[in-house]
Amino acid sequence: MEERKKQVLNAIIKDYIANAEPVGSRAVAKKYGLGVSPATIRNEMSDLEEEGYIEQPHTSAGRIPSAKGYRYFVDHLMERERLTSAQLKAVRQAMRGEVSEMEEFMRSCCNMISQLTHYTALVAMPEQGRGTLENIQLVPVSDHQVLVVLLASTGIIRHKLIELPMEVKSDDLAYIEQKMRQHLCGKEIKAISYEMLRDMLADYQIREKMAEQALELIEQTLTKETAHKIFTGGVMNMLSQPEFRDIDKLKSMFALIEEDDKLEKLLNSADSDRLTVTIGGEMPVEGVEDCSMVVANYFVNGEKAGSIGVLGPTRLNYGRTVSMMEFIASELSRVMSDKDDKNNKNK
Amino acid sequence: MEERKKQVLNAIIKDYIANAEPVGSRAVAKKYGLGVSPATIRNEMSDLEEEGYIEQPHTSAGRIPSAKGYRYFVDHLMERERLTSAQLKAVRQAMRGEVSEMEEFMRSCCNMISQLTHYTALVAMPEQGRGTLENIQLVPVSDHQVLVVLLASTGIIRHKLIELPMEVKSDDLAYIEQKMRQHLCGKEIKAISYEMLRDMLADYQIREKMAEQALELIEQTLTKETAHKIFTGGVMNMLSQPEFRDIDKLKSMFALIEEDDKLEKLLNSADSDRLTVTIGGEMPVEGVEDCSMVVANYFVNGEKAGSIGVLGPTRLNYGRTVSMMEFIASELSRVMSDKDDKNNKNK
DNA sequence: GATAGCACTCTCCCTCATCGAGTGCTAACA
DNA sequence: TGTTAGCACTCGATGAGGGAGAGTGCTATC
Numbered sequence: 215m216e217e218r219k220k221q222v223l224n225a226i227i228k229d230y231i232a233n234a235e236p237v238g239s240r241a242v243a244k245k246y247g248l249g250v251s252p253a254t255i256r257n258e259m260s261d262l263e264e265e266g267y268i269e270q271p272h273t274s275a276g277r278i279p280s281a282k283g284y285r286y287f288v289d290h291l292m293e294r295e296r297l298t299s300a301q302l303k304a305v306r307q308a309m310r311g312e313v314s315e316m317e318e319f320m321r322s323c324c325n326m327i328s329q330l331t332h333y334t335a336l337v338a339m340p341e342q343g344r345g346t347l348e349n350i351q352l353v354p355v356s357d358h359q360v361l362v363v364l365l366a367s368t369g370i371i372r373h374k375l376i377e378l379p380m381e382v383k384s385d386d387l388a389y390i391e392q393k394m395r396q397h398l399c400g401k402e403i404k405a406i407s408y409e410m411l412r413d414m415l416a417d418y419q420i421r422e423k424m425a426e427q428a429l430e431l432i433e434q435t436l437t438k439e440t441a442h443k444i445f446t447g448g449v450m451n452m453l454s455q456p457e458f459r460d461i462d463k464l465k466s467m468f469a470l471i472e473e474d475d476k477l478e479k480l481l482n483s484a485d486s487d488r489l490t491v492t493i494g495g496e497m498p499v500e501g502v503e504d505c506s507m508v509v510a511n512y513f514v515n516g517e518k519a520g521s522i523g524v525l526g527p528t529r530l531n532y533g534r535t536v537s538m539m540e541f542i543a544s545e546l547s548r549v550m551s552d553k554d555d556k557n558n559k560n561k
Numbered sequence: 562m563e564e565r566k567k568q569v570l571n572a573i574i575k576d577y578i579a580n581a582e583p584v585g586s587r588a589v590a591k592k593y594g595l596g597v598s599p600a601t602i603r604n605e606m607s608d609l610e611e612e613g614y615i616e617q618p619h620t621s622a623g624r625i626p627s628a629k630g631y632r633y634f635v636d637h638l639m640e641r642e643r644l645t646s647a648q649l650k651a652v653r654q655a656m657r658g659e660v661s662e663m664e665e666f667m668r669s670c671c672n673m674i675s676q677l678t679h680y681t682a683l684v685a686m687p688e689q690g691r692g693t694l695e696n697i698q699l700v701p702v703s704d705h706q707v708l709v710v711l712l713a714s715t716g717i718i719r720h721k722l723i724e725l726p727m728e729v730k731s732d733d734l735a736y737i738e739q740k741m742r743q744h745l746c747g748k749e750i751k752a753i754s755y756e757m758l759r760d761m762l763a764d765y766q767i768r769e770k771m772a773e774q775a776l777e778l779i780e781q782t783l784t785k786e787t788a789h790k791i792f793t794g795g796v797m798n799m800l801s802q803p804e805f806r807d808i809d810k811l812k813s814m815f816a817l818i819e820e821d822d823k824l825e826k827l828l829n830s831a832d833s834d835r836l837t838v839t840i841g842g843e844m845p846v847e848g849v850e851d852c853s854m855v856v857a858n859y860f861v862n863g864e865k866a867g868s869i870g871v872l873g874p875t876r877l878n879y880g881r882t883v884s885m886m887e888f889i890a891s892e893l894s895r896v897m898s899d900k901d902d903k904n905n906k907n908k
Numbered sequence: 909g910a911t912a913g914c915a916c917t918c919t920c921c922c923t924c925a926t927c928g929a930g931t932g933c934t935a936a937c938a
Numbered sequence: 939t940g941t942t943a944g945c946a947c948t949c950g951a952t953g954a955g956g957g958a959g960a961g962t963g964c965t966a967t968c
Contacts, residue, residue, distance in 0.1 A: 620947090
């Protein structure tokens, strides 16, 4: 694409992102010193429209970027925005939280992201398959109830009260606990299988039923339930976006955000290692055609651990948001890797 | 108030609740067979307006109920609506959940309420001061970290990872755990004080610092943090209410719902033992003048344990909502009292 | 190739007239 | 005295008409 056309496209997109209103040739010529007259800009714009980068809401309005236009912008024109010291500080502040309480930590990250970006934040917990089972604790609650507490090396802590079909004496419980620890602690979580636990307990001939339930819990809580847990924050930020002044649009978008599996699909659609920008129709689920998404992954000791993302209108401030997400993801990776190292050293 | 005037007021309110549009004299005369002409109704309406029960948005519109009108309606005219068998079933279904996992249970109640009423549900966890500390467990995580797990007789389970300022050997930990159990289990939670724990540990001369942190945790998690935890559900239901078609109204209302302390104030404003209906301006916080609230308390063995409520527009379907909330609260009381009994028997 | 000029298009906004729902008042009626 | 029919009146909603203004596309000119 010729240099001037790029500049015109750049100007249109920047202006539209800032003001949410169609941009005319005059405005481009005036505000973004290209040194040519509006008429010249008009010719360029006409070309850009023909090529599908911009469109006209109606004949006598200015132009707005199309999805293709945003895509070109993100790929070729966009400049990262330097974060202000206040923003850097806010990120680092949120990272100071206790990483060991993973859920709490993720929640606060989520809030920080939404406050910083003014969009809706999506944060996926670190993948649970990763890491090892650190500790397992069985706490007697009553004759028929046992509280199972699980600790994973990733910092996830889970508890669940399980009802037992028979009475279990606390001596037995201690024995089972010990056996479970011997066999399971230090194992990769994804390697722990139903069969494995059953076999182990078959050897010892104790309390098969309970073992089954306990294992079910391990699988459920450490893999299924929480593996896919996605925190959302700043959903209400959407209310301030002019593109969502329409209640029906809001409704369909909020409905989507409440569906965990769709959110997951959204976040996981960006599974490349690098930061990913998804624009409008590129989204893998229905109902967010007016939205764009920026997703960054975070890594623990070089291995992908999870994703963070923001969802906003296609008129997203890509430059700013991309910078922020990159920085946040790198900080997150750093903090969580530190934590991981410390964990490994402690053992 | 004369009988016919009551009937007119009743008709106006019922109609407005159903259709969200000003009600004219003709509509009242026609749909609600009072056997008199619109002109007669007009006279009654004129009186009702003078007395402040209804108002006119503008001269040539019908009448809408005022807050005073709703109040009279709720106090004198409203008929409870019988729940359908499907509704009864839905409530009982939600109650079948595992009560022992209190938070999960409350969350599901919250969802059930919002789905059933189509309004926003507010559910306050059982008060934490109530009940006793059942068990306390210290799980070593690393040299400097201990996971403290607390069980309360009310079914609340809490865990928290605490960082220790010094290394603690697992033998020491076991000892501390034992001492804590001896001294704290079975005690009323609200009776456990900072001083109490400190004194106890001063006797044994061990690990004061850790004790302090542990106690802080007990206080924090069992009283402060969760005592005031309020679940919300169905916030998005508000989007379907015509009175919230205005984005700004939505914004201010959502902002309020995100403030936990204001929510608490709302729920607690109805501290009488009976079910309470709060209408518009009667609300104890700013920004919900267009809303009404129905709050019911639930009881465990005769003692008030917590509250459930719904928040909707003043044009709330009071008859239906009141019936529902009464039924749900009574079921909740029953289920939780059962659980309590079972707990006490197990010991 | 760039630009100035100009006719053209379309939205936005204002005004005006009409329509209809609903009222309040008055006079008549039971 | 309470009820009703009739009627004039009010006021919002709706839609047509008419600038004003923004922005375009086209053409002729530099």
